[in-house]
Amino acid sequence: DAGVIQSPRHEVTEMGQEVTLRCKPISGHDYLFWYRQTMMRGLELLIYFNNNVPIDDSGMPEDRFSAKMPNASFSTLKIQPSEPRDSAVYFCASRGPYSGNTIYFGEGSWLTVV
Amino acid sequence: TQLLEQSPQFLSIQEGENLTVYCNSSSVFSSLQWYRQEPGEGPVLLVTVVTGGEVKKLKRLTFQFGDARKDSSLHITAAQPGDTGLYLCAGADAGNNRKLIWGLGTSLAVNP
Numbered sequence: 001d002a003g004v005i006q007s008p009r010h011e012v013t014e015m016g017q018e019v020t021l022r023c024k025p026i027s028g029h030d031y032l033f034w035y036r037q038t039m040m041r042g043l044e045l046l047i048y049f050n051n052n053v054p055i056d057d058s059g060m061p062e063d064r065f066s067a068k069m070p071n072a073s074f075s076t077l078k079i080q081p082s083e084p085r086d087s088a089v090y091f092c093a094s095r096g097p098y099s100g101n102t103i104y105f106g107e108g109s110w111l112t113v114v
Numbered sequence: 115t116q117l118l119e120q121s122p123q124f125l126s127i128q129e130g131e132n133l134t135v136y137c138n139s140s141s142v143f144s145s146l147q148w149y150r151q152e153p154g155e156g157p158v159l160l161v162t163v164v165t166g167g168e169v170k171k172l173k174r175l176t177f178q179f180g181d182a183r184k185d186s187s188l189h190i191t192a193a194q195p196g197d198t199g200l201y202l203c204a205g206a207d208a209g210n211n212r213k214l215i216w217g218l219g220t221s222l223a224v225n226p
Contacts, residue, residue: 004156031212042218043157043202056213091156101145101206101214105156 002026004106006092012112018080021109023092024073031095033103034067034077038088049075082113117141118205120217128225130192135201135220138185143205146179146186147214151200193224 005024013019025032034046047057052069060067064083069075079086089108095101119138127133137146145164149157161170163179163186170177174197176189190197200221204214 043204043216045213045216048212050212093156101147101162102159103214105158107155 004092004094004104006090006106006109008109009107010110010112012114013082015083015113016081017113018078019082019086019111019113021077021090021092021111023075023077023106025075025092025094026096026104027073029094029096029099029104030072031103032069032075033091033093033095034075035091035093035105036088037091037108043091046077079111082111084113087112118203118215118217120201120203120220122220123218124221124223126223126225127193129194131224132189132191133193133222134187134189135222136185136187137203137217139205139215140184141205141215142183142208143215144183144208145206146183147204147206148177148186148188149202149204151202151219153199157200157202190222193222195224195226198222198224 007022030051033048035043037043046059047067048055049069065079067077089110091105091108093103093105095103121136145162147162148160150160151157161177166181166183168179174191178187200219202219203217207213
């Protein structure tokens with residue numbers, strides 16, 4: 001079975017540009033999570049969805065960040081405008097109705113804002 | 115704010131040595147998970163512990179959940195280079211098990 005698929009794997013962009021990260025969760029999973037990972041702060045939960053509905057976005061740093069999940073198989077995380085401090089690895093993860101608390105991570109999107 | 119502290123932060127050992135890493139909190143968790151993350155990849159679940167005092171074994175890895183469900187340890191016997199990676203613990207909030215509280219991890223390097 002395909003795992004969580006993220007794109008792009010790597011992105012380098014200039015400060016002020018819009019960045020869009022994409023995620024396809026595992027088929028049948030009803031929870032989708034967006035995390036950000038840095039050396040200093042570790043893994044931080046940004047937002048999570050249940051059945052495509054945003055449940056908790058308290059981890060979203062500021063208004064420059066937005067996330068959508070238009071259907072069960074696709075989600076985006078957008079940063080506009082991007083800043084150097086947004087440089088991090090962004091992970092998408094999903095969880096199914098029968099997997100308990102087990103969440104499955106994608107390989108991550110490595111973002112560098114210069 | 116719930117916090118999970120992991121120690122040590124970094125560990126470099128020789129192949130064949132034993133090691134223990136720790137995950138501590140002042141908060142009670144309904145369950146606790148250990149993940150391993152290899153470079154360039156996302157974390158992968160190793161084990162979930164639920165009951166206070168529970169011990170689980172996964173080949174050379176032994177996981178223990180503290181009696182009060184506030185702390186956990188991971189012991190690796192006869193470490194191998196393939197054990198190299200970042201070991202993360204994550205606690206499920208008793209009030210909302212959809213949100214995991216993450217430690218910063220222990221970065222382990224096992225040298226051949």
